[in-house]
């Protein structure tokens with residue numbers, strides 16, 4: 438049985454639907470990511486789950502219990518937002534223990550719970566610091582500890598990393614995933630960053646205009662986009678209209694074809710009848726992304742960046758090999 442169920446959920450603002458008849462189930466212990474462009478309804482969905490926003494229709498069920506009309510504080514749901522929203526005049530320990538104090542937990546028990554959770558987010562040494570004395574990443578870890586200390590049944594994270602710089606972001610996302618696994622807490626993470634979604638999730642739910650376009654493992658979304666939107670949003674697909682795809686592959690293609698840059702290999706000109714010319718390249722660290730013109734089609738082709746001496750200059754004639762089983766028709 439699913440742990441959290443969203444059934445036929447609808448939310449409107451000023452008569453305009455953010456989503457209508459939205460269905461989604463979440464398994465216990467799952468790390469699920471809601472991924473989609475700005476304005477597609479991710480935060481609204483999260484706020485409905487948390488009880489911060491009232492849905493117009495539909496049902497929310499957690500562990501078999503209807504929570505649709507429960508106030509937020511009775512839902513056993515923890516939430517972390519992009520802005521840390523810590524109490525500026527309270528220490529880290531007081532911020533983290535605030536929820537437990539409200540629950541009237543006795544001081545010795547509360548102190549132990551706060552110490553435990555601060556150790557988990559690696560902030561034991563900052564217990565007596567004020568939020569203003571912490572970095573952005575540390576403040577967000579306090580916010581995470583504050584959400585976790587009350588042992589929520591469900592943890593909702595709304596773009597918790599987007600205010601942080603790239604290096605801290607990567608470190609903190611790994612930390613979040615480790616802690617989530619350790620505690621086994623069912624988690625819904627909202628992001629518009631595909632890399633974040635691909636690296637973190639058990640399952641990704643891709644949203645567009647209030648609808649779920651596709652859901653599945655990172656691998657399946659990355660290699661088998663359900664439609665053109667999914668192919669444009671995840672990965673760096675070459676999207677070829679049917680006539681260009683037919684010309685390139687020398688077979689009849691009725692649908693738009695999505696080809697990942699790594700599904701095309703550069704080979705010797707003598708080894709294939711597919712010939713092209715290097716237009717330019719972009720260095721992506723361990724990968725070089727070439728633009729190659731072939732049969733009037735401009736293609737992105739990824740090659741491993743092994744040695745500077747093997748870099749192919751603009752104008753070089755190359756052969757191309759297409760990994761046919763990896764090519765994907767999209768509607």
Ligand SMILES: Nc1ncnc2c1ncn2[C@@H]1O[C@H](COP(=O)(O)OP(=O)(O)OP(=O)(O)O)[C@@H](O)[C@H]1O
Nearest residue numbers: 450451455473474475476477478479480481482629
């Ligand atoms: N309180 C509100 N009043 C009116 N319209 C709203 C309100 N909150 C959200 N919306 C609208 O609902 C739609 C979905 O917004 P939402 O914040 O859920 O999107 P999102 O996918 O989380 O976007 P982002 O990644 O930018 O946060 C948007 O068109 C937004 O303008």
